[in-house]
Amino acid sequence: MTDTYLSWCERRDGPNWKQGYTGIPTRTLGNIKGEVKHSAEGSYAALLAALNHATRQASWHFSISKSGHVAQHYPLESVCWHAGDMAANIKYVGIEHEGVAGEPLTTAQVLATVHLSLDIRKFAGITAHPSRHINLWEHNWISATACPSNRIPWALIINKIITEEHKVEEDEEMSVLVRATGEREVYAFNGSQFEHIPGGAFAKAVYGIGWPNDVINVSDKSDPLHPHGDAKLPVYYPRGH
Numbered sequence: 571m572t573d574t575y576l577s578w579c580e581r582r583d584g585p586n587w588k589q590g591y592t593g594i595p596t597r598t599l600g601n602i603k604g605e606v607k608h609s610a611e612g613s614y615a616a617l618l619a620a621l622n623h624a625t626r627q628a629s630w631h632f633s634i635s636k637s638g639h640v641a642q643h644y645p646l647e648s649v650c651w652h653a654g655d656m657a658a659n660i661k662y663v664g665i666e667h668e669g670v671a672g673e674p675l676t677t678a679q680v681l682a683t684v685h686l687s688l689d690i691r692k693f694a695g696i697t698a699h700p701s702r703h704i705n706l707w708e709h710n711w712i713s714a715t716a717c718p719s720n721r722i723p724w725a726l727i728i729n730k731i732i733t734e735e736h737k738v739e740e741d742e743e744m745s746v747l748v749r750a751t752g753e754r755e756v757y758a759f760n761g762s763q764f765e766h767i768p769g770g771a772f773a774k775a776v777y778g779i780g781w782p783n784d785v786i787n788v789s790d791k792s793d794p795l796h797p798h799g800d801a802k803l804p805v806y807y808p809r810g811h
């Protein structure tokens with residue numbers, strides 16, 4: 571099974587024991603049906619402290635600071651403990667937002683949480699309309715809590731998801747050139763199949779949303795839609811668009 575980490579997020583692992591249930595240690599990307607957005611009710615540092623707390627049984631996949639920095643604590647396939655409900659934890663990705671009740675998400679947080687929603691939908695293969703109570707959840711819609719304290723601007727977020735997904739459809743042909751450095755085997759996905767790229771050679775690769783503009787990871791040909799290798803390959807412009 572793959573461990574899917576988003577290349578644009580800082581990897582900051584949470585404690586290994588804070589995941590899964592008896593008989594349900596993990597899940598596939600296809601098991602993911604959406605996400606739960608949370609309010610940290612505290613600072614980013616407090617979030618990390620809670621995650622790393624030795625006995626507190628709480629965990630989640632992503633933490634978003636007010637500046638829009640995103641840390642990923644577990645792969646998407648992990649079953650984390652954030653929704654106060656086992657069935658929900660098995661199905662959903664947990665996202666924490668720094669800040670407290672009365673503080674709207676910052677613009678950077680909105681952009682980051684939309685970026686996560688887009689990637690979660692892409693990796694999980696969720697093609698249904700982005701909808702509250704179906705694939706987009708607040709913690710308090712699942713279990714008794716004030717979280718996320720009315721801090722999530724859903725209309726704005728859903729609008730941005732729809733706009734971006736529409737843009738991607740229009741940009742299906744967008745591609746970049748990658749160059750194999752020779753440090754490891756490189757396979758470039760050209761939109762229909764993988765091609766092996768010999769060291770030093772250039773290849774056109776499909777440009778995926780959520781991939782940083784200056785780095786593209788194309789090291790795992792077995793999983794073309796979920797590149798998660800750690801090979802950092804130089805990317806050359808212009809895009810063939």
Ligand SMILES: [Zn+2]
Pocket residue numbers: 607608609652709715717718
């Ligand atoms: Zn919560």
